[in-house]
Amino acid sequence: MGKAEPPEGEKAANEDAARIGELRERLNHHSYLYYVLDNPEIPDSEYDRLYHELQQLERLHPDLVTPDSPTQRVGETPLKAFEQVRHRMPMLSLDNVFSEDELAAFLKRITERLGIDMDLAFNAEPKLDGLAVSLVYENSVLTQAATRGDGSTGEDVTQNVRTIHSVPLRLSGSNIPALLEVRGEVFMPKAGFDELNRRALDRGEKTFVNPRNAAAGSLRQLDPKVTATRPLAFYAYATGFVEQGVLPETQHQILSALAQWGLPVCPEVKLINGIEGCIAYYHNLQQQRNQLPYDIDGVVYKVNEISFQKKLGYVARAPRWAVAHKFPAQEEITYIANVDFQVGRTGAITPVARLEPVFVGGVTVSNATLHNMDEIERKDIRIGDKVFIRRAGDVIPEVVRVVPGSRAKGVKKIRLPRKCPVCGSDIERIEGEAIARCTGGLICRAQRTEAIKHYASRKAVDIDGLGDKLVEQLVEAGLVKSVVDLYRLSTEQIASLERMGRKSAKNLIAAIDDSRKPTLARLIYALGIREVGEATARSLALAFGNLQALIEADEDALLEIQDIGPIVARHIMNFFAEAHNQQVINELLREIEIQLPSASKSNQPLTGKTFVITGALTNMTREQATELLQSAGAKVSGSVSAKTDYLLAGEKAGSKLAKAEKLGVEIIDESKLKALLGS
Ligand code: IVH
Numbered sequence: 001m002g003k004a005e006p007p008e009g010e011k012a013a014n015e016d017a018a019r020i021g022e023l024r025e026r027l028n029h030h031s032y033l034y035y036v037l038d039n040p041e042i043p044d045s046e047y048d049r050l051y052h053e054l055q056q057l058e059r060l061h062p063d064l065v066t067p068d069s070p071t072q073r074v075g076e077t078p079l080k081a082f083e084q085v086r087h088r089m090p091m092l093s094l095d096n097v098f099s100e101d102e103l104a105a106f107l108k109r110i111t112e113r114l115g116i117d118m119d120l121a122f123n124a125e126p127k128l129d130g131l132a133v134s135l136v137y138e139n140s141v142l143t144q145a146a147t148r149g150d151g152s153t154g155e156d157v158t159q160n161v162r163t164i165h166s167v168p169l170r171l172s173g174s175n176i177p178a179l180l181e182v183r184g185e186v187f188m189p190k191a192g193f194d195e196l197n198r199r200a201l202d203r204g205e206k207t208f209v210n211p212r213n214a215a216a217g218s219l220r221q222l223d224p225k226v227t228a229t230r231p232l233a234f235y236a237y238a239t240g241f242v243e244q245g246v247l248p249e250t251q252h253q254i255l256s257a258l259a260q261w262g263l264p265v266c267p268e269v270k271l272i273n274g275i276e277g278c279i280a281y282y283h284n285l286q287q288q289r290n291q292l293p294y295d296i297d298g299v300v301y302k303v304n305e306i307s308f309q310k311k312l313g314y315v316a317r318a319p320r321w322a323v324a325h326k327f328p329a330q331e332e333i334t335y336i337a338n339v340d341f342q343v344g345r346t347g348a349i350t351p352v353a354r355l356e357p358v359f360v361g362g363v364t365v366s367n368a369t370l371h372n373m374d375e376i377e378r379k380d381i382r383i384g385d386k387v388f389i390r391r392a393g394d395v396i397p398e399v400v401r402v403v404p405g406s407r408a409k410g411v412k413k414i415r416l417p418r419k420c421p422v423c424g425s426d427i428e429r430i431e432g433e434a435i436a437r438c439t440g441g442l443i444c445r446a447q448r449t450e451a452i453k454h455y456a457s458r459k460a461v462d463i464d465g466l467g468d469k470l471v472e473q474l475v476e477a478g479l480v481k482s483v484v485d486l487y488r489l490s491t492e493q494i495a496s497l498e499r500m501g502r503k504s505a506k507n508l509i510a511a512i513d514d515s516r517k518p519t520l521a522r523l524i525y526a527l528g529i530r531e532v533g534e535a536t537a538r539s540l541a542l543a544f545g546n547l548q549a550l551i552e553a554d555e556d557a558l559l560e561i562q563d564i565g566p567i568v569a570r571h572i573m574n575f576f577a578e579a580h581n582q583q584v585i586n587e588l589l590r591e592i593e594i595q596l597p598s599a600s601k602s603n604q605p606l607t608g609k610t611f612v613i614t615g616a617l618t619n620m621t622r623e624q625a626t627e628l629l630q631s632a633g634a635k636v637s638g639s640v641s642a643k644t645d646y647l648l649a650g651e652k653a654g655s656k657l658a659k660a661e662k663l664g665v666e667i668i669d670e671s672k673l674k675a676l677l678g679s
Contacts, residue, residue: 016057020064023054027070028170028262035166036264039658068141068169075159078223082155085146088181088241091132092151092317094300094324100279106323107275113320114308119274121304123251124281125237126268127324129295130187130215133161134240137180140171140261147219151317160219161186163228171261177245182263184236188215189294192231209401211295233294236263250304268292271304282325289327290392298326331390333403334358336383339370339414343422345450346530347437351376351414353387353399361391368397374434376414384411422446442580448482449475451528455483459534460526461515465508473497482584483526486512487591519595520547527585530571538630539563540572542604546596551576551585562635604633605677609645611636612660615653619670632677640665648673 006014030047034040040047051070058065065072097103111120134154136144145161146154161167164186171180188196193211200207208214218230236258239247248254252271259265268288272281282299289296303309303321312320338354351370358365368389370376379401381387386406391397416436420427425440438444442451453471456463463486474480479493489512494505518526524547525537532540543561544550550572558569575581611634613622620628625648626636640647640659647660647667660667668676 013061016061017064020054020057020061023050023057024069026050027054028168028172031070031165032168032262036262038654040662043662070169073162073165073169074228075162075224078225079159080222082157082220082222085134085144085149085154085156087134087146087149087152087154090151090317091134091148091154091183091240092314092319094127094322095318096298096324096326098326100275103278103323103325104275107278110303110312110320114311119277120308121250122272122278122301123255123304124270124272124278125300125302126266126285126292126296127298127300127326128185128187128235128237128266129212129297130185131212131219133157133184133186133219133234135161135167135182135184135236136241137171137176137182139178140176142167142169155220157219159224160221160227161234163224164232164234166264167234168262171263173261175245175257176261177242177247179241179243180245181240181242182236182258183238183240184234184263186215186219186232186234187211187294188218188231189233191293192233196231234264235266237266237269237300247306249306251302251306251309252304254306272301278325286327290395296327298324300324328360328362330361330392331388331400332358332360333386334389336381336385336387336399339383341417341421343420343438343444343446343450345447345454345528347420347439347441347444347447349416349420349427349436349438351416353381355389358389360389360397363391365389365391365397368399370399370414372434373414373416373429373436382407382411382413384408420444420446441578442482445475452480452483452486454528455526456486456515457526459522461518461522463508463515464511465504466511470497470508484584484587484591487516487588516592517595518592520545523547523592523594524550527575527581529575531568532572535626535630535636536563536568538627542630542633547585547589547594607633609634610643611646611648612638612640612644612656612665613648613650614656615650617648617650617670625673628673628677646676 005011027047027050030040030042030050034047054069055071058069058071095106097106107120111117114120132148134144134146134148135142136146142162143158144156145158145167146156148154162169188211190211193208193214196214197207208217214230215232218227218232221227221230237255238251239254239258248257252269255265255269268285270281272278278301281301285296285299301323303312309319309321314320335356336353337356340352340354342350342352344350351373353368353370355366355368370381379399381399381402386403386408388400388403389397390400416427416429418427419425420438420440423438423440423444423446425438425444427436428439429436438447440447442448449472452475453468454460456466456471466486471480474486474489474494474497477497479489480486489509491502491505491509494500494508495502519541521534521538521541524540525532525534539561540550544553553572555566555569555573558564558572559566564572576585606629611629613625613636617625629636629648637644640656640663642663644660644663644665647656647665649657649660649667649669657667
């Protein structure tokens with residue numbers, strides 16, 4: 001006799017259990033695609049629907065709820081204190097090198113110790129700027145997460161780490177050791193950090209100093225519900241204690257295995273060879289540093305062969321087989337000796353801190369911007385204060401904040417002067433605006449000088465060789481009062497300037513002559529109208545077709561153009577209404593010949609189409625693509641939305657591609673773009 005049929009109720013319960021299993025698997029899969037690969041396949045609403053269904057079923061069958069269920073990420077009860085965790089294997093730190101010489105010495109030491117005479121293979125990885133954690137997986141289920149602590153004992157932060165969506169609560173795949181300790185870094189991506197601080201500011205709360213501190217503070221919350229609101233992320237970079245199972249034989253393969261089991265691994269990790277490989281990787285990452293979505297403070301090279309790692313062993317608390325190659329610090333501490341006020345092209349007054357010179361981000365910095373008076377007030381910065389200076393990549397060094405607890409007695413408040421330090425005109429600050437301005441207009445030598453620098457700059461009429469210093473000399477010597485004067489200079493006049501020979505003077509004259517045929521868009525940009533950047537200048541050129549039409553345009557005509565709102569429209573009209581500007585333009589038109597756009601607005605191939613560009617293009621830069629698209633009448637936007645017509649996707653396209661796919665936006669590559677432009 002066969003087994004009796006189960007009663008109805010039991011049958012339904014079995015079906016629910018199966019459905020629960022299926023829902024968990026699907027949710028885990030989609031959460032992996034979303035949080036780890038940044039490449040979702042289903043819309044958020046669909047995910048929410050599945051999640052809700054699972055929640056309902058688990059409510060019906062509380063006995064079927066397991067800790068690795070996706071519904072169980074956020075724990076209910078806040079802790080009183082963190083428990084101590086003894087690491088089964090110590091969590092080590094890394095030795096640092098700061099130069100190529102030190103790196104070479106490191107390589108020499110280990111090749112000698114190994115007794116080999118070849119280029120050693122390394123796994124190169126970014127040195128993530130967060131905090132190290134250990135994750136223990138027992139039979140594929142996350143059972144414990146701990147901070148590094150002193151290396152031997154850390155704190156149990158399991159509840160908090162569980163809230164990090166990219167950390168799998170259960171691993172999947174084959175050959176997973178029964179006991180597996182994964183090590184890696186918890187960090188806060190830059191975008192999440194900015195957003196978190198923006199929210200804190202809105203609520204009048206204290207902001208975090210940097211993503212690292214924010215990550216540390218978030219992980220050490222006793223209430224997991226708070227941690228769950230913090231945008232934390234995780235990358236695995238090593239394994240610790242392992243039982244009942246074998247791992248691959250190289251660091252690179254171990255990371256691949258971790259990735260296959262569902263753990264997030266940094267996409268920048270790379271297998272390299274010898275010192276050349278290390279140095280190339282270092283420079284490449286240093287260049288990308290500011291574009292990466294998270295903070296790094298150097299790179300780590302790890303001997304790839306585990307057998308070599310075992311031979312090399314450890315000294316004190318660091319392995320001999322790995323080293324961190326640090327980037328020059330981007331933040332340093334120094335004193336504000338004084339504050340000056342600089343006048344920009346549009347009269348904007350910028351407070352600039354004169355510093356006790358300090359080496360930061362690879363160069364010596366003696367000036368740093370304080371942005372505006374509101375920023376000074378917000379950061380409560382005074383002359384004589386000890387401050388953090390930050391210089392990241394090509395950006396202007398800035399004063400980040402006062403070193404806490406360092407304020408001395410004699411510090412002086414910074415006050416906005418009432419008169420322009422250059423021309424003596426009144427300084428005004430319009431209610432509700434952060435920026436104060438000199439009212440001198442083109443009477444002000446500083447504003448004139450800046451206007452001329454802008455006119456000559458690369459994106460404007462592009463006068464090769466006419467740099468900032470030279471413009472200052474020309475204005476100082478009284479040779480140039482407005483941009484028109486540039487076209488009236490003689491070789492002799494230029495040669496008379498300090499450090500200027502006849503040859504360079506001739507070259508400059510030739511370069512000035514070359515700028516006599518600017519495109520309409522470049523000329524509009526070069527005029528330096530407030531808030532008219534390159535893109536707006538191109539739209540204006542396209543819409544009006546010639547300068548006279550733009551000069552005569554009224555507010556309604558301007559507002560019809562995409563991206564132009566009432567404020568920019570007002571700036572444009574004010575600019576052309578100004579008698580001095582009219583005079584300069586009239587004289588300028590006698591010196592130059594504007595290249596008009598070839599086609600008018602309506603018969604452009606891509607008029608009315610909106611594009612977004614993402615990823616790395618191969619045949620052109622993004623700027624070139626933007627220019628091409630705009631000159632064909634298209635609009636180029638920074639973010640994908642329902643209004644986007646096309647996404648131009650290059651290599652390594654990330655979240656924008658995912659979003660475009662989700663919204664059903666047409667995705668094109670460079671060859672398709674050419675075809676569109678040709679049509
Ligand atoms: S490996 C045995 N890899 O750097 C080597 N550490 O100074 C142990 N870190 O506490 C660490 N990125 O917090 C390793 N790709 C990376 C890392 C990394 C950041 C941190 C980690 C560690 C510290 C050591």
